[in-house]
Amino acid sequence: MKIGFTYDLRSDYLKRGYSMEQTAEFDKESTIEGIEQAIEKAGHTVERIGNAIDLMQALLDGKKWDMVFNIAEGLYGEGRESLVPALLDTYKIPYVFSGPVTLGISLNKAFAKQLVKSKGVNTPAFHVVSQQSDIEEIVLEYPLFAKPISEGTGKGISSRSLIASKEELENTCHYILNKFNQPVLVEEFLPGREFTVGVIGSGDAAYVPGAMEIIYLQGTKQIYTYDNKENYEDRIEYEAVGGELLEECKKVALKSWRALNCYDGGRVDVKIDRFGKMSFIEVNPLAGLNPTTSDLPILCQLNGMDFQHLIEEILKSAIKRHFDQ
Numbered sequence: 001m002k003i004g005f006t007y008d009l010r011s012d013y014l015k016r017g018y019s020m021e022q023t024a025e026f027d028k029e030s031t032i033e034g035i036e037q038a039i040e041k042a043g044h045t046v047e048r049i050g051n052a053i054d055l056m057q058a059l060l061d062g063k064k065w066d067m068v069f070n071i072a073e074g075l076y077g078e079g080r081e082s083l084v085p086a087l088l089d090t091y092k093i094p095y096v097f098s099g100p101v102t103l104g105i106s107l108n109k110a111f112a113k114q115l116v117k118s119k120g121v122n123t124p125a126f127h128v129v130s131q132q133s134d135i136e137e138i139v140l141e142y143p144l145f146a147k148p149i150s151e152g153t154g155k156g157i158s159s160r161s162l163i164a165s166k167e168e169l170e171n172t173c174h175y176i177l178n179k180f181n182q183p184v185l186v187e188e189f190l191p192g193r194e195f196t197v198g199v200i201g202s203g204d205a206a207y208v209p210g211a212m213e214i215i216y217l218q219g220t221k222q223i224y225t226y227d228n229k230e231n232y233e234d235r236i237e238y239e240a241v242g243g244e245l246l247e248e249c250k251k252v253a254l255k256s257w258r259a260l261n262c263y264d265g266g267r268v269d270v271k272i273d274r275f276g277k278m279s280f281i282e283v284n285p286l287a288g289l290n291p292t293t294s295d296l297p298i299l300c301q302l303n304g305m306d307f308q309h310l311i312e313e314i315l316k317s318a319i320k321r322h323f324d325q
Helices: 010-015 029-041 052-060 080-090 100-107 109-118 132-137 166-180 226-230 243-259 295-302 307-323
Strands: 002-006 045-050 067-070 126-129 144-148 184-188 194-200 207-216 236-240 265-272 278-284
Touching: 002 029, 002 052, 029 045, 029 307, 045 052, 052 080, 067 080, 067 307, 080 100, 100 109, 100 278, 109 126, 109 243, 109 278, 126 132, 132 166, 144 166, 166 184, 194 243, 194 295, 194 307, 207 243, 207 295, 236 295, 243 265, 243 278, 265 295, 265 307, 295 307
Parallel strands: 002 045, 002 067
Antiparallel strands: 126 184, 144 184, 194 207, 194 265, 207 236, 265 278
């Protein structure tokens, strides 16, 4: 099978003057090479396409592929992750991972929470602050946690995200509203243990290959911030989860994954609330896939699934979804 490959290469954007934080969700060359080699080892040929603009030009030039492996995140707007799959849908070209509606909803953390909550999944009480005056409407129990509504890779999450007073809430919301030019998701803080859960497959065929606990080393702020993610080797340990805890992680992850109609592979982040109950944080249907540094490959490796097997399982899900009907 001839598989096109869409992605955002971080170095391309850094050369154009974007910052490390602005490009946090984009990929290193080692990620592109790792995925490319795994797809080829699975018996397919790969043609690198690049980002959404590169894809547009290739489509206008009449290029076609049997399927596209898409990890392009996009740069601007709440629909940035939806652009590539929407273009591919227009040309009726099959692709790996979720469709434009799912990616758009999942990127907006409040929309995702509303849908997941409607399916009976536990998630912390929350409020959306679109302007500073919205703070007056908040009736939540402190401490609170605040982050941009549509960012990933810990962007906008820092020590100021954990909030103990209205004054801190006002300051943090003002900062996020102005820096990221988007609403703020404010939710009741979850004080318990934190996990990220891998999901492979779609619908009833979706399954959890494993989960891992995020453990902060001594001296590290107990928040999965952008800075902690970028420097995880010195600040965080990851441990595979088993037993009853794993079953709780699976239940929340799979119900959330199916509620949002996610496809082929990704991650669901969960944490224990103040009542000891597993709670949904967010879903990542375009999870990072660096073979050695991304959460999904790490948690799969900890649970006995190597990177090659992970990519093959993702491809198998997409091929079955598009061609075995």
